[in-house]
Amino acid sequence: MQALRDIRLPRKEQVRRAFFETLPDGRVLYSPYGLDNYLLRTRYVVSEEAVDRIVEVMGRASYAATAVTAALFLGAAACILLYGDAFIDAMAKVGWIVIPAVMVVGAWPVYGSGWLTLRLTGPFPKGPDRTLAEFAAGREKAFGSRWALWIVTAIFVGGLCADVWVAVKAMNRGNVAVGLSLLAPVAGIVPVLLILPIVRRARKLSAENEKLERIVGERTQQLQELNRTLEQRVSDQVRDIERLGQLKHFFSAPVAEMILDGKGFDPAKVHRRELTAVSLDLRGFTAFSETSEPEEVITVLRLYHAELGIQVNRHQATLEHFAGDGVMLFFNDPIEVEDHPHRALELAVALRDAMRPHLDEWRSHGFDIGLGVGIATGYATIGAVGYEGRWEYAAIGTVCNLAARLCAEAKDGQVIVSKRFMARVGDAATFEALGERPLKGLARPVAMFNVVGLGAEAPAVA
Secondary structure (H helix, E strand, O other), X not given: OHHHHHXXXXXXXXXXXXXXXXXXXXXXXXXXOEXXXXXXXXXXXXXXXXXXXXXXXXXXXXXXXXXXXXXXXXXXXXXXXXXXXXXXXXXXXXXXXXXXXXXXXXXXXXXXXXXXXXXXXXXXXXXXXXXXXXXXXXXXXXXXXXXXXXXXXXXXHHHHHHHHHHHHHHHHOOOHHHHHHHHHHHXXXXXXXXXXXXXXXXXXXXXXXXXXXHHHHHHXXXXXXXXXXXXXXXXXXXXXXXXXXXXXXXXXXXXXXXXXXXXXXXXXXXXXXXXXXXXEEEEOHHHHHHHOOHHHHHHHHHHHHHHHHHHHHXXXXXXXXXXXXXXXXXXXXXXXXXXXXXXXXXXXXXXXXXXXXXXXXXXXXXXXXXXEEEEEEEEEEEEEEEEOOEEEEEEEOHHHHHHHHHHHHOOOOOEEEEHXXXXXXXXXXXXXXXXXXXXXXXXXXEEEEEEEEEOOOOOOOO
């Protein structure tokens, strides 16, 4: 039923759809019917103001043209079907010229109305010509739907079949001229009907091509955006690597990486946390540096710091500072770890074992150097200290002082720890009780324990 409604006499919307189109650049094209524009090939550029006037004039003309054309078509079809023999006899008398005359009379209201509309509303500048595929698409829009187009086509083909039937019948009766005159329109219309499938196929291929071009365009834009994003990411990563290299000159690697990531970590923000502090020092280094050449001192420090750096990175320790042979490390900030006392213990023992061959070699050269370590667990205040251009991530508190004092008490090869640290480690190591000793800066004597080795034996507490 929708198809039948769509083939009613032309409405304004149908006229707009059939004869007007808007190009991507905003121009409006008008394709008027005319005796000189049978396939609507010629198109004119019109303004938006002229569109309504053209539609109004064309609508009035189209109503009249459609009525005349329908009356002529239905009258001719009725004569052919009801009075075939009489029609043939009449055609034989008046001659074959009547057929072209009827075609001209039937076509004039349609094409003449378009020609008249253009003369009444124009003139307009010419635009790009219409292709055959665009003409077929326009006819489909004019009828309102594809079904409406096929219904009209079927009616038209039916009329042609009736025309052929009468022509054959006339020639069988000897009226060859009448038969040929009836077949003349068919000879001109059949090629058009045969080319319609090609036109529809071309339209389909054109639509697919436009779709592919649109997809390619979208993909190209996406690739361009990805390239821009990739370039930006590479640039950001290069800048981050450069910043990380600069930050590592002032902070330890874990602190520098957390600053660079920006994951809510602010080194300037002071906070309080439990941590395990580790203080290291080379025994006899002061006397060694006084009696040795500077090159020898630098060589010893470089070997010592190289081994220290390996263990710091392996156990994720935070390097607070080092001054010559003195080093202060701590665990559990800024990277939080639950087993920070165990990690400190493992680092101290691993460094002690790694330094033993170097210490033996130095002694063979007459350098009396050893390694002492002090470890303590407790709370400290942590944050960045320093000045513009030179900052250090430092821990301030008794726990750091205690670790430094324990380190000062340690002899070569000793790892001296506090009682609180030993309790946190438990049976992860074997300890030797060294008793209580007064330490500088601390009000009370401190119980000290030496780490004999890693093992499962119960600690000996004095």
